[in-house]
Amino acid sequence: MSFDRAFSLARYNWPLYLTCFLGVALGFIIWKTQLVPPPIRYLGLLAAVVATWYTIASFVAFHVMFDHSDFLSGEWLTRCVEQSPNTCVQLSVCVEETTLPISKVFASADYIELDLFDESVMTEPAIARAKQKAGDSPSIVAKPEALPLTDHTSELTVVTLAAHEVRDPSQREALFQELSRITAPGGRLIIVEHIRNLPAAAVFGPGLFHFYPRTTWTTLAQKTKLRIESEFDITPFFHVFVLRHG
Known part of the structure; x- marks a missing residue:
């Protein structure tokens, strides 16, 4: 083990x-x-x-x-789509524990990786230390409010444990608008987040306030063309939202 x-x-x-x-x-x-x-x-x-x-x-x-858990394998993503997508975009802070091997799970898809890490606005020191270990990455640096992709680029957009690091509410809303913009009609947006709930309180104590309640994410989804299609948990500590572009 x-x-x-x-x-x-x-x-x-x-x-x-x-x-x-x-x-x-x-x-x-x-x-x-x-x-x-x-x-x-x-x-x-x-x-x-x-x-x-x-x-x-x-x-x-x-x-x-x-x-x-099988979270980092990424194999569970196949349950979230009806067929293998042709284009995939993953947004994370690009450290080992937040990045899924999507290019292996959907080997035939065109894959783009965006790095949302910005030390000027992301205040969690642990991420900065993890980034120092991560070294160089093939990802593209991106701002939450201006993702460097054209409209409807992605049939599958995955945001892994990064949205809660965007601490400013207006920037989080802008990020969701951008996610809606780059996701193709009929495509899926998958948000993986820690949720401020009882399991988080039990193991992280006051640290749970670094996360947001479920309603934060459902409210953001309601402000876009994305609609929640399903939700499920991977362990009691990861909550997955599967959103479909209308």
Whole structure:
């Protein structure tokens, strides 16, 4: 059983894990210090238990998402289309854990990869650290509000774990308008996102506020020519929206 990607993600998020480890150590020190009043000692124990839980739970969640599931294989994409598309576009931040091998899944399709990473607006430090490891990529750098593709370019457009990194609401809306523009009539747009829900709260704690609730994505879809055709989960932590261009 491989934990390679879970360890990689833990390394990218090392400040979070360092904070948790310090929380565990400080909590147990307070709990073991007899001179500290009992109520504070119990708070120290509680802090240690909570920090321990999120350290273990988040690592296990990373393993379930990226090592144990078939998410990164991309094979599940074949269930989202009626026939193999002739043209595919993938938008991500172009690191290993967010990029699907679409050119292998649909080997006969013309494939374009767009990189949405912009360090000036994407504030998650873990992505910057992952990008440094990723090195060069054959992708095309793209702005959410101006994708460098002509109208109706893509029969299958896939956005993998990148839309929530566009933190500005107006830019996210502009991104969806652009996704609608480049997707061919009758084509599919697939959005893969973490959702702000109970499973995310259970394993990521306050980190769940980096994600958005389901209604954020359904509302954005309603503002375009794209309509939600189906939805499903890949593990409790990935939610997939399949949208069809009207």
